[in-house]
Amino acid sequence: MSRRRTAVLAAATAATAALITSCSSGHDAAGKDPKTAPIANAASNIDKSAWPKAIPNSGLAKDLSLPLQAYMQTYQDTVALxxxxxxxxxxxxxxYGFTVTFPPAGQTPPPSADDANLPRRxxxxxxxxxxxxxxxxxxxSQGQKGTRMPALTKEQVEVLTGRTSIRNNPxxxxxEPAPSTYQGKPIHKDGCAGWAADxxxxxxxxxxxxSQLDGESLTQSQKTPAVQEAISAWSKCMNTKGYTVATPYDADKVVPHADGAPSQDEINVALADIDCKKSTTLVEIWFNEDSKIQDQQIKDHKSELDALGTRKTDALAAAKKALNG
Incomplete structure (x- = not known):
């Protein structure tokens, strides 16, 4: 899944929904110009310990990185943007005379750092x-609860989004489009949210x-003889431990996970699962086959991927400038 807000209105909605302090017409009562107080200051206080690692630092996937990950957007990139x-x-x-305060991003981290999701791939x-x-x-890794935003005035919504209201769901x-001006000042196309994205x-x-190529490589790699042989060996190993299961993707169904603390039976299956992966070197074999396919995918789509890589680099450089001046 793409972590960027590619649709302009979605961008505006997400940004507006993130507001946690009151938005009032007029400048800050203390006379502080919001433009001189970058969010980078608040972001420095965010607890990053729960952020998913772009490269796993533990387990059987430790230090693994697939070729396509170089073109993906990590959670760290998402937060910066x-x-x-x-x-x-x-x-x-x-x-436009409005003081708004946005909370820094990074407070609700997802379970995986990018689309590859190597710890559970x-x-x-x-x-x-x-x-x-x-x-x-x-x-x-399941995120923290965000703070609900206060209501925005009609004028604030129009200036922020370029629309007369927020579309909260499909x-x-x-x-409707907002008026073209606010107090004589032209409103940006798609509002301040669209302007910021530009x-x-x-x-x-x-x-x-x-994302498409990443999904295809996983599917194709699972069908390779090397991976099929390794999965078969893993299945036999699980059978010796008392569990009948064909693939690692079915293992969580042996003892279905329930909300709350897992049962000891579930934990036992999970430990057997990982021990069998280790003894059969399943993860290493699968990763190698996956990587070979992705190497070829990159060759086949080099121009498109290189262009995306350049756009990503440019956007991150612009983000750094926007935050730090």
Missing amino acids: DNAERNLETSCMAD YGITDRATAAKYGYGLPED TDPAP QLGNRNLDFSLV
Whole structure:
């Protein structure tokens, strides 16, 4: 899944929904220009310990990195771009006389750092995690609850989004365009959110090809003779431990995971799963076959991927400038 807000209105909606402090007309009462207080200051206080690692640092997938990951957007990249957008949106809104404060991104990290999801790409791989959570996810990787934003005035919504209202879900009616000006000042196309995205080049970031190729390589690699043989060996190993299961993707169904703490039976299956992966070198074999396919994919789509890589690099450089000046 793409982590960038590629649709402009979606960008505006997500940005607006992130507001946690009151948005009022007029400048800051203390006279502080919001443009001189970048979100980078607040972001420095975010707890990054729960952020997923781009390259696993434990388990059977430790230090593994697939070729296509060089073209993916990591969670770290997403946070940088989101914070830069929010900083620019704050500055833009101030130009219209509105003081808005966006919370820094990075407070609700996802379980995986990018689309490759290497820690679980070939099934679970971390024994220490399995011993505690079975097939479930660690509590600190499921994100923290965000703070609900206050209501925005009609004028603030129009300036921020370039629309008369926020579309919170696909079933809502499509918002009407906002007036072309606010107090005589032209409103940007798609509002401050659209303007901010343009400053960073975010509208040009589309990772759908990378996601597609990544999914195809996983499917194709599973069908290779080497991986099929390794999966068969893994299945036989599981059978010796008392579990009848054909593939690692079916292992979590042996003892279905329930909400809350995992049962000891689930943990036992999970540990057997990982031990059998280790003894059969399944993860290593699968990763190698996966990598070979991705190497060829990169050759076949070199021009498109190189162009995306350049756009990503440029956007991150623009984000750094927007946050740090």
